[in-house]
Amino acid sequence: MLPIVRPPAMLPYAVRSVQDQTVTDWELFIILDGAPPETLAVATALAAADPRIRVRPFAKGERNGEAHRHVVLGEANGRYVAQIADDDLWFPRHLAELSLLLADVDFGNLLQCEIAPDGRPTILYGDLASIKTRKAIMTKPVSFFGPSCAGYRREAYDRLPVGWSPAPVGIWSDLFMWRKFLALPDLRAATRFSIEAAKLESPVRRHLSLEERVAETAAMAEQIATVDGRSEIRTQALRNATWVKAPNSPPTWPARERVRRLWRVFRDFE
Template sequence: MSGFTVLLPVHRPPAMLPLAIESVLAQTVTDFDLVVICDGAPPETAACAAEYAARDVRVRVLDLPKGERHGEAHRHRVLAEADEVERPLVAQLADDDLWFPEHLAELDRLLAEVDFGNLLQARLTPDGAVAVHHGDLADPRTRERMRTERFNFFGPSVAGYRLAAYRRLVHGWEPAPPDLWSDLYMWRAFLDTPGLRLATRFSVQGVSLPAAERTDADLAERAAESRRVAAGLLGSAGARDDFRQRAIADLWTHLDTAVTHRDQLHDAHDRAVAEIAHLTTQLEATHAAFVGAGEEAGRQRQVSLRRRARIRKLRRRTTRLRRSNAALAEELATLRASRSWRLTAPLRRLTGRRDR
């Protein structure tokens, strides 16, 4: 496809800017428009970029006031004005990172198949070690982590996208929320746009010298380190191959660790499944015993209820019998009294006559 718009934002003095620009100008892909975006940078930065623009028509300079956060809106302005026919692809480079000569060529191969993607980001630590941020945009789990967590495995210096895809997004480059990295906020816009093809190309075509690992170094010291790295890597294909091999070795170490961790997780999962099966068997036995005990308790309850019903019935009969007995006793007493009266009546009459 070819035809890149390359964004190079800068906000500080030009201590490392020349090295970054020269790594772009040394690309094997020569069809690009390099836009140096001075985001409130000091005058000497714009002057440094202007010197390159005067020597190479592919370099443009935008000397702009400081934008909100990292001046993301300035980048959007450049892409809003870019010619999609002549420059269908977009790349970006930080002023403290360096590209190898094949960077744009590898990005072009990637973007021939997808709409948004990245190359591997390899960083050189202050102690000389090479470390790779590992991940794969084609992996749904990785994309979900990027959507939902503060997780990002590549920065703008290794990212690329089609301008047509960028113009489909809900938002382009703009200031991110305070609690979110600017690049991750931008990548989420790609991840959340339906129909875009995403992938990672496992190719190391640059070196990152992150400021976060060099907080104890001033700008002059960082510039000196960048010059040493540029001289060693950009001037020697053999040195670049060695750097790539070290980066891939680090990547394999991470992969081996991940595989080991995966195997451990699988073993833990199998043990958990076996334990769950054992507990399920115990639960089923306990449940069966519980059901049996419940049924027996139900039977006993029915027996008890029947006994209680019989007792209540007997109590009612006893009550009726007592009442009947009382009535009979009362009647008998009445009869006895009546009979005694009749038997003693003649005697009373005789006694009465004698009294008169």
């Protein structure tokens, strides 16, 4: 799924990152949550050029238009569900790594790599296999991954009493959704320690013009297109790793050891 509410300036880059996946058997729903006519025009053109892409326009929904996602999932045929924001980019093995994760669990995430406006990549580190982590997510304003790094089995989604729906005021949209999954009895959840996406989030880029954002996205897409470029992002993200934990909760093991463990995972990745 690819929800979008704004003009389509970054949309083609996000879609191209889906089309460049090593896994080619996918369907992409571009969900227009009250997006302007020019976004519909660009999305329709992208769909006309690739039969795996479908466009679903809606009037602006409550909050982030979460209810539209539930409607669209009713049309989906895939076993696994992933989502990308229109201003994020997937690395070519994103879906392959999610598939490896979801072969063993019902719900999980890859590591979230956030790109600062100055180009500095940072990992948000956490582990859904940890009971303490899941408890923190359920009870505190704690999250270490967003939709562009998450995945879940369709059968797990179908077990939810309520699927995607508007979050209550004061609760992040994705956190509200993750809590629904984690409340399921016998849910298998885990984190796969792979960096396979670049998150260029909007809230920290409000000072940038649309032209500047497009230029930044284009440059990041060019870097992601090469093995060396992806390796550089991963290396820098490891050096800048941030560990997300519940407020006032000490880390379970030293930060240096965390970096060493992550480095062993990534050093020969590609």
